[in-house]
Amino acid sequence: MxxxxxxxxxxxxxxxxxxxxxxxxxxxxxxxxxxxxxxxxxxxxxxxxxxxxxxxxxxxxxxxxxxxxxxxxxxxxxxxxxxxxxxxxxxxxxxxxxxxxxxxxxxxxxxxxxxxxxxxxxxxxxxxxxxxxxxxxxxxxxxxxxxxxxxxxxxxxxxxxxxxxxxxxxxxxxxxxxxxxxxxxxxxxxxxxxxxxxxxxxxxxxxxxxxxxxxxxxxxxxxxxxxxxxxxxxxxxxxRLAQINEARRSNAAYLSEHLRDVPGLRLPEVPAGREHVFHQYTVRVTAEASVDRAGFVAALGERGVRAGIYYPRLMHDYDCYREHPRVVVDETPVALQAAAEAVSLPVHPQLSGADLERIVAAVTEVLR
The missing domain is CATH 3.40.640.10 (Type I PLP-dependent aspartate aminotransferase-like (Major domain))
Known part of the structure; x- marks a missing residue:
């Protein structure tokens, strides 16, 4: 640890x-x-x-x-x-x-x-x-x-x-x-x-x-x-919002640049015309990855990198909502897959250059 x-x-x-x-x-x-x-x-x-x-x-x-x-x-x-x-x-x-x-x-x-x-x-x-x-x-x-x-x-x-x-x-x-x-x-x-x-x-x-x-x-x-x-x-x-958001975008750009060739990892995409403020930097651990999502998060933690799963299940996939009379559930396969694969990596403005290097090294080591 x-x-x-x-x-x-x-x-x-x-x-x-x-x-x-x-x-x-x-x-x-x-x-x-x-x-x-x-x-x-x-x-x-x-x-x-x-x-x-x-x-x-x-x-x-x-x-x-x-x-x-x-x-x-x-x-x-x-x-x-x-x-x-x-x-x-x-x-x-x-x-x-x-x-x-x-x-x-x-x-x-x-x-x-x-x-x-x-x-x-x-x-x-x-x-x-x-x-x-x-x-x-x-x-x-x-x-x-x-x-x-x-x-x-x-x-x-x-x-x-x-x-x-x-x-x-x-x-x-x-x-x-x-x-x-x-x-x-x-x-x-x-x-x-x-x-x-x-x-x-x-x-x-x-x-x-x-x-x-x-x-x-x-x-x-x-x-x-x-x-x-x-x-x-x-x-x-x-x-300070402009500076906060720019720092988050800069950190996200560094992560995307250095993680783009890691197998089994799908990076966040920013469609044309949209300005992402990266409240979270969220990747997908796909079926091609060498470990599953739980193993990925655990292995990052062992290497000193905290990752977050936002959100592990769809909102209506809990007992208190599934049978609720005012919750209508339709098939949402893309959302279901996202809930199974999404993991957020640190992207906050307090990250140093050394922190970013450690995040990249940890992710790369776990998935390679």
Whole structure:
């Protein structure tokens, strides 16, 4: 066992975050306040949208967006089965039915697989920008516009990602997470982006117990608010987002360059026009590999390289969802294969040149 382990992710907090948190503590204004408002303004500007609404986590961002769209019992949301289960939980929390279409080789929801599933009950199409790669948003944008459906982008892993020069979260309603491992993080937190002023207004009311002003209740609401303490942590990282994403892309490019000829390893592909922000660098350990995926991950660990399996099973392949009355399971063979093969290698900005060399050496040694 190598003494020094290279982690799959690192939580990095700098002096600026510490100073802003101390500023908030000294102000006495800890709940939603001026830091949240500043974060919303700057996040909207960074993602080319008119409105950004901060909430307390990424799952809440999905739930509040669906609620703001009026989604509920009897409605159907089509999404990917290959993602973190928060995507599915958010749909079920609204009372809607979840239906799953297959993915493409890019790990993202395939527009061609969605179209045959569209029906009278379909209200929302929800692609996930998995691992930091934008889904095929121009096709989803056209598909939903043609049929009068809502497009909700699960952008939890894709802060700052773009497609054809346009930011994720600007095609439909974008739902971002600030969980501790994300490209922008504050431990827990979320953000909703939209160009729809009416939707933004409804979500702001929903997140504040249904109040437009104090004790002026318009709808039954929730406490979905983000605190100024959390915003103080996220603000400096948002300011560094371009550098963070560029470091991740540079690390990913190094890995791809040096691993491209390793047998049994399929590297991530970035389709033309899409800017990957590499929240994860995810490869596939194929049937041609000299070891299976479990053996690969274990052997890397013995060599001091932590790898992650995101995600080992499809979302609906768990007892609590498989028989759920509002979970419709369709055949998704590409997603099923991805769940059996996908492994993420370290790609975070804290990697040194020596770390990258160790990762390449370990992967090469295990698979050769």
């Amino acid at each position: 190598t003494a020094t382990q290279i982690p799959i992710s690192v939580v990095a907090i700098g002096d600026e975050e510490e100073q802003l948190v101390l500023e908030v503590l000294r102000s006495g204004r800890l709940a939603q306040g001026p830091k949240v408002e500043e974060l919303e303004r700057r996040f909207a500007a960074a993602h080319d949208v008119e409105h950004a609404i901060a909430v307390n986590n990424g799952t809440t961002a999905l739930v509040a967006t669906l609620q703001g769209l009026g989604i509920g019992p009897g409605d159907e949301v089509i999404t990917t089965p290959f993602s973190f289960v928060a995507t599915l939980n958010a749909i079920l929390e609204t009372g809607a039915t979840a239906r799953f279409a297959d993915i493409g080789d890019d790990f993202c929801l395939d527009p061609a697989a969605v179209e045959p599933l569209l029906g009278d009950r379909t209200r929302v199409v929800m692609p996930v920008h998995l691992y930091g790669l934008p889904a095929d948003l121009p096709r989803f944008d056209q598909l939903t516009r043609d049929r009068g459906l809502a497009l909700v982008e699960d952008s939890a892993q894709a802060h700052g990602a773009r497609i054809d020069g346009r930011s994720v979260g600007s095609f439909g309603a974008g739902c971002f997470s600030f969980y501790a491992t994300k490209n922008v993080m504050c431990g827990e937190g979320g953000m909703i982006t939209t160009n729809d002023a009416a939707l933004a207004d409804r979500i702001r009311v929903l997140r504040n117990q249904g109040m437009r002003a104090q004790y002026e209740y318009e709808v039954p609401g929730h406490n979905y608010r983000l605190t100024d303490l959390q915003a103080a942590i996220a603000l400096p990282q948002l300011g």
